[in-house]
Amino acid sequence: MADQQVPKTEVNENALVPDTVTKYQTAADIANKALAKVIAACVPGASIHILCKTGDAAILDACNAVYAKKKDVTKGGFNAVFAPMPLMQSKKKKGIAFPTCVSPNSFITCLSPIAQEANSFEPLKDGDVVRIELGAHIDGYAAMTAHTIVVGATKENPVVGKRADLLTAAHIISEAALRLLRPGRTNYEITDMISKVATEYGVKPIQGMMSYQLLRNNVNEGTDLKRILLAPSEGQKKENKSVEFEEGDVFALDILLSTGEGVAKYSDSTRTSVFKRTERVFNLKTQSARATLSEIKKSFGQFPFAISNFEDETKAKVGLIEIEKQSLVTPFRVCCEKEGEDTVHIVLTVLLMPNGPLKITGVQWDSNLVKSEVQLKDEEIKRLLEQPVRKTNKKVCYFVFVFIFHTFASEIGQVTCC
Numbered sequence: 001m002a003d004q005q006v007p008k009t010e011v012n013e014n015a016l017v018p019d020t021v022t023k024y025q026t027a028a029d030i031a032n033k034a035l036a037k038v039i040a041a042c043v044p045g046a047s048i049h050i051l052c053k054t055g056d057a058a059i060l061d062a063c064n065a066v067y068a069k070k071k072d073v074t075k076g077g078f079n080a081v082f083a084p085m086p087l088m089q090s091k092k093k094k095g096i097a098f099p100t101c102v103s104p105n106s107f108i109t110c111l112s113p114i115a116q117e118a119n120s121f122e123p124l125k126d127g128d129v130v131r132i133e134l135g136a137h138i139d140g141y142a143a144m145t146a147h148t149i150v151v152g153a154t155k156e157n158p159v160v161g162k163r164a165d166l167l168t169a170a171h172i173i174s175e176a177a178l179r180l181l182r183p184g185r186t187n188y189e190i191t192d193m194i195s196k197v198a199t200e201y202g203v204k205p206i207q208g209m210m211s212y213q214l215l216r217n218n219v220n221e222g223t224d225l226k227r228i229l230l231a232p233s234e235g236q237k238k239e240n241k242s243v244e245f246e247e248g249d250v251f252a253l254d255i256l257l258s259t260g261e262g263v264a265k266y267s268d269s270t271r272t273s274v275f276k277r278t279e280r281v282f283n284l285k286t287q288s289a290r291a292t293l294s295e296i297k298k299s300f301g302q303f304p305f306a307i308s309n310f311e312d313e314t315k316a317k318v319g320l321i322e323i324e325k326q327s328l329v330t331p332f333r334v335c336c337e338k339e340g341e342d343t344v345h346i347v348l349t350v351l352l353m354p355n356g357p358l359k360i361t362g363v364q365w366d367s368n369l370v371k372s373e374v375q376l377k378d379e380e381i382k383r384l385l386e387q388p389v390r391k392t393n394k395k396v397c398y399f400v401f402v403f404i405f406h407t408f409a410s411e412i413g414q415v416t417c418c
Helices: 018-041 048-064 115-120 161-180 187-200 234-239 287-299 313-325 379-386 394-411
Strands: 094-104 107-109 129-138 141-150 210-215 227-229 250-258 274-277 329-331 343-353 356-359
Touching: 018 048, 018 094, 018 129, 018 141, 018 343, 048 094, 048 115, 048 129, 094 141, 107 129, 107 343, 115 313, 129 343, 141 161, 141 210, 141 250, 161 187, 161 250, 161 343, 161 356, 161 379, 187 227, 187 379, 227 250, 274 287, 287 313, 313 329
Parallel strands: none
Antiparallel strands: 094 107, 094 129, 129 141, 141 343, 210 227, 210 250, 250 343, 274 329, 343 356
16 A cells, blocks of 8 residues: 655744744844944944944854854854954854944934945934944844934933934834734724824824834835834825734834934935845846855845945945846935934834734833923823733743743853754
8 A cells, every 4th residue: 555645734934933932032132232232332433334343243243152053054253343244144044134224313224334435424422313223033033123322311411302202202102012013903003103192292203114024034025014104105005004913923113203304315425235135037247246146145145234244345336236237136225314303213023922012122211311391191092001011921931931041041152943
């Protein structure tokens, strides 16, 4: 009698099983520590270029220390801020999910200067409003984060006035959004809440920006992803229908607000240095373009990268000319607000677990550093903020144990795949 073939069971690689949650948590721990390192280095006189290199180096060094014994997760190295980055994400198994970008003052996002142009950007000074964004991934599971600081702010010299209103509004929005990110709620409920809070604090959501669902090896790519629009136009509303959140969803909760009109513009005078590979296929003509594309596929996979992540920035810059011309990469252009206006950027990665949203990235709010005189009046949002983010039971305790174990193990460099 012939052997009967057992049908293969289709595996959902995006299901939040314990092993996947651990990978998200590991990536989040790396991203959070890299962000903290960059924040600590944001002092008067700091170079934007060096700050970006510092964040990327922290991510890569930490990635090399975890899952080191797993055969399909290869090793890389980046032990100095000024060292090159060859093959640092070989086989696309772990590494940078979004390159470190440090955007001061009128710059909003995606500023990661190349070495050749590092001196074109003024060093940081007291009072600068600085937005830092970065991301790390383990086995394609990405943890994204961003935070906004004011250089020189202390408990003795807190942020006040319009800037304080801006930062406080972003904090309240992030806390309210966490409580709305649960099964049965919809994306436009969060959009409406953002508008209400922003209005009370006299600021505006930045048009065209959105929060997005995360999937394995996928950062905001595809029309079927769930998205949360900040200030949608009528056209955007037609393209992005109302959708309900579901248990198992993973989101990069992306909040951007402005003291100005909330209309971001591309900076024509600033080089685009962050890109992401597309699925388009084209036979490139130049050797430099072919070599650069090969390196992109090998080292970055489907995740965004910066020109400064290459060992030879000059060769990469030349190769990218034809690559971008043939639409083999998507550019992440530097966005700006009107000179003199302030913006805030916060990104939290959130897992929708059985007992509620689990925030795995982000910086703890310090009310001693920001003193806004505006008091939230909306009673519905105030009641929402009084609700706990998560329920507590045995399942939650299990995932807390997983997180504690991973954190401890990563410190001693002994995390291995389950």
